[in-house]
Amino acid sequence: MKKTNTIIYSQKFFKVEEKNFSLTHGRSKRYSFVHRKPISVVLPLIDKNNLYLISQYRYIFSKRILEAPAGHIDEGETAIDAAKRELKEETGLVASNWKKLIEYDTSGSVIKSHVSIFLAKNLEKQESLPEEHEDIKLVKISLKNAVEKVLSGQISTAPTIIGILLLDKIYREEKI
Amino acid sequence: MKKTNTIIYSQKFFKVEEKNFSLTHGRSKRYSFVHRKPISVVLPLIDKNNLYLISQYRYIFSKRILEAPAGHIDEGETAIDAAKRELKEETGLVASNWKKLIEYDTSGSVIKSHVSIFLAKNLEKQESLPEEHEDIKLVKISLKNAVEKVLSGQISTAPTIIGILLLDKIYREEKI
Numbered sequence: 507m508k509k510t511n512t513i514i515y516s517q518k519f520f521k522v523e524e525k526n527f528s529l530t531h532g533r534s535k536r537y538s539f540v541h542r543k544p545i546s547v548v549l550p551l552i553d554k555n556n557l558y559l560i561s562q563y564r565y566i567f568s569k570r571i572l573e574a575p576a577g578h579i580d581e582g583e584t585a586i587d588a589a590k591r592e593l594k595e596e597t598g599l600v601a602s603n604w605k606k607l608i609e610y611d612t613s614g615s616v617i618k619s620h621v622s623i624f625l626a627k628n629l630e631k632q633e634s635l636p637e638e639h640e641d642i643k644l645v646k647i648s649l650k651n652a653v654e655k656v657l658s659g660q661i662s663t664a665p666t667i668i669g670i671l672l673l674d675k676i677y678r679e680e681k682i
Numbered sequence: 683m684k685k686t687n688t689i690i691y692s693q694k695f696f697k698v699e700e701k702n703f704s705l706t707h708g709r710s711k712r713y714s715f716v717h718r719k720p721i722s723v724v725l726p727l728i729d730k731n732n733l734y735l736i737s738q739y740r741y742i743f744s745k746r747i748l749e750a751p752a753g754h755i756d757e758g759e760t761a762i763d764a765a766k767r768e769l770k771e772e773t774g775l776v777a778s779n780w781k782k783l784i785e786y787d788t789s790g791s792v793i794k795s796h797v798s799i800f801l802a803k804n805l806e807k808q809e810s811l812p813e814e815h816e817d818i819k820l821v822k823i824s825l826k827n828a829v830e831k832v833l834s835g836q837i838s839t840a841p842t843i844i845g846i847l848l849l850d851k852i853y854r855e856e857k858i
Contacts, residue, residue, distance in 0.1 A: 515691050517714050519792045527741035530817045540716050564790045565703035573790050612788050614740045614749050614839045616695045641706045663790045664840045671847040
């Protein structure tokens, strides 16, 4: 068994690594897996009942989808720094009140991808600075409507689903 | 710009593809991205208040985690077939009442990975058939406790988080 880690492929946002993993009962096995850069996601809250999402063309689906502002955490950046930067770049919004909602992993195997979701309150609109390939529309939506879109499949990506469902739970329990 | 798709890397559960994507405004761009085999996830419900999860050693975290039974959908298999197969293999449980809870995508970019979550009811315990590398313990847990573990970060992977939060929402609204 080869003893070193091998980088099979690497690009800006993820790499494919091959590595020996210790399993239970003293065994080990060599696996290749995807290691993605960690991600920060933001739910910008307008008030108790309303928030912003963005409508953005996503090439892997060949269509626009509705989702929360999000992006990869750069080297040397913290999760909250990336959340603030991405919110400003994608929407022009700046918030003075930040709170971490949850951290989670995308999967238990094959893909290692860590996601932090933040709530942003006390919003102020400034100028957005989308990247060249981004074509982003800011969408005001009620939490009630957002939950309905999760249940109907119109909001379909995990970070936004988890953020909306948790926000809905906190809201109903009046902890917001 | 190269016009063909290129498979950069491929293994049993995912491939890395490079491909020209049409963007908005008639532009196009070449991206590499991860395409994972689709996944089925199962929440086996004991009764209105209790379900089973599994405790399993996950090499990418170097520890056991608590999660819902799940696995990749094989070629020629439907999502519900894979859900039934994985539930039986991992837990020995067979269910006579199945319902799809939600389908979602892991991410809006970089990684294409589709997940279907099912509710399994009317459970019967038979013999489990875990794969060679699997070391699985069946864990009975109340929905209330599972929700608490999501909120505290002890349940930390997206498929199980989404399943538990949705189940909790349905339960509270008495649609279960």
